[in-house]
Amino acid sequence: MVSQWPGVYYHSPEIFKAEQDRIFGSTWQCTVRSAQLPKPGNFMRIEVAGESVLLVRNHSNEVRALLNLCRHRGSLLCTEESGNFGRSIRCPYHSWTYSLDGRIVAAPHIDEMSPSVREDRNLYTASTSEWLGYVWVNLDPHAKPLKSQMDPLLETRFGGEDVISKYSLEGLVVAHTVVYDVAANWKLISENFCECYHCPTMHPEICAIVPQFRTGYGTVSGPTGQGAELALGADGLSLSGRKTADPLPGLDVADQRMFYGVLLWPSVSLNFAPDHSLCMRIEPVAPDRTRVVAEWLFHPDAVAKPGFDPADAVSLFDVTNRQDFDVTELVQRGTHSRHFGQVYSPYEHLIGQFHDWVDNAMIDSANPTEA
Numbered sequence: 001m002v003s004q005w006p007g008v009y010y011h012s013p014e015i016f017k018a019e020q021d022r023i024f025g026s027t028w029q030c031t032v033r034s035a036q037l038p039k040p041g042n043f044m045r046i047e048v049a050g051e052s053v054l055l056v057r058n059h060s061n062e063v064r065a066l067l068n069l070c071r072h073r074g075s076l077l078c079t080e081e082s083g084n085f086g087r088s089i090r091c092p093y094h095s096w097t098y099s100l101d102g103r104i105v106a107a108p109h110i111d112e113m114s115p116s117v118r119e120d121r122n123l124y125t126a127s128t129s130e131w132l133g134y135v136w137v138n139l140d141p142h143a144k145p146l147k148s149q150m151d152p153l154l155e156t157r158f159g160g161e162d163v164i165s166k167y168s169l170e171g172l173v174v175a176h177t178v179v180y181d182v183a184a185n186w187k188l189i190s191e192n193f194c195e196c197y198h199c200p201t202m203h204p205e206i207c208a209i210v211p212q213f214r215t216g217y218g219t220v221s222g223p224t225g226q227g228a229e230l231a232l233g234a235d236g237l238s239l240s241g242r243k244t245a246d247p248l249p250g251l252d253v254a255d256q257r258m259f260y261g262v263l264l265w266p267s268v269s270l271n272f273a274p275d276h277s278l279c280m281r282i283e284p285v286a287p288d289r290t291r292v293v294a295e296w297l298f299h300p301d302a303v304a305k306p307g308f309d310p311a312d313a314v315s316l317f318d319v320t321n322r323q324d325f326d327v328t329e330l331v332q333r334g335t336h337s338r339h340f341g342q343v344y345s346p347y348e349h350l351i352g353q354f355h356d357w358v359d360n361a362m363i364d365s366a367n368p369t370e371a
Contacts, residue, residue: 001352007340010185010332016287019186023266023361025049025139028146030268030281033174033295034130037063041084041100047283048137053126054078055135056085058100065126065137066102070094072121089123098123132270133170133297134279150264156353157262159225164262166250167272172297175276175310178318180292182325184332186267186284187358189292192324193269194354195221197347202327206320209234209241210259216347219261227260230274237273238312239319245275245302263350265357275302276313280321288332294321 009015031046037057044055045068052068054077068077070091077091077098088105089098097106102123104110110117127143129136136146154164182189192198196218199207207213212228219228230236236243237259247256251274260272271278276298283291296314334340344351 001344001349003342003344003351003355005342005355007335007337010188010335011287013287016185016284018362019358020049020284023358024284025051026143027266027361028127028129028136028138028143028149030134030264030279031055031137032135033133034063034135034170035133035173036082037135039084041086042082043078043085044082045078045080046137048126048139051126051139052076053137053139054089055128055137056089056100059087063128063130063135064101065128065135066098067124067126069124070096071104071123072096072107077123096121131170132164132279133172153264154262157220157224161225163225163227163260163272164270166255167248167277168250169277169279169297171299172248172277173300173303174295175298175303175308176296176314178294178314178321180294180321180325182290182292182328183288184290184325184328185287185335186282186290187354188328188331189282189290189325190263190265190267190354191351192328193220193263194350195344195348197345198327202323203320205239206316209237209239209316219259220263221347221350227255227258227272230257230259236275236313237271237316239315240312242312243275244310244313245298245305245308247274248276248299263354265354266361271317273313275299276310278317292321292325294318 029048032044032055036044037055040057040059042057046053046055054066054068056064056066058064070077072094075091075093077089095108099105102125104118104121125141127138127141129146131146196213197216199213199218200216203213209231210228211231231241234241238244256274262270267282269280276296279295279297281293285291296310298310302308
């Protein structure tokens, strides 16, 4: 297969802006752990497709997504990364005040303004959903349910089997986080995650623990529904091959020796090991720069045990990620060549599906239809 995407697709500011609007601004994005907002009033400030967004837990214990933009004169409402608003959100400029749901509740001399102010000057909102222990955000306040985006991807990867539920991600806790600053376009990182054609020569560490990767097929690019068995003598997905914790509750005997992965386009890679899970979020920053947030999730009982140390498990994927990001940066530099082009082997077939997904998302959001 020969790619139809020219090099400009990976470094054009205009194309990047369109993708921010039509893909990341119109689809569901994985953001923070729900547990990071434990009480009413708790907030976290995040960025989605270039928009500053406040995630706030309201008094009904729901997480709302409010655009960080006062409806009076357009000031940012908040510059702190996290905290607690108490019972309301107050703009630091003219003290316009909003409820935790984004409704305007007070402003100096508001009684002298048109009655429509109370109806028309509420904060802009985005859609939210909680799944797998994460808060997912869609900037479209009328977005279709999260499952409408995720179910087709899960069906393609796992068939009819509900693999994800076995790992109970909503009950896990973050034991370690690594943030990578990659000098490459987000699509190149996604393409790399789609294939394992490079694994036998580039990733000796993970191939030693997951021998299937030596074949050129990873768990996401192999047969539907299949995972990959750990190497003989290994009982954990770690640099040493040793388990970091006891197997996660609920896994059957077979899954206690398996590794699964799934890509939830446009921006999430989930990996499932016997004793932990890894969530990686791809966050585009610029045409040639991407932030990747990797979170290693373990059962809280394991983390609470004296001497718990996730370093061995973290090291395996950390070295693999750094190897991947080094070469994606080389490809990024190559996209500026007037001779740039890509051809895909049968082992890289999933990249074509990713391209189709991106192309369709760009078209669908540019030509919206009534639900």
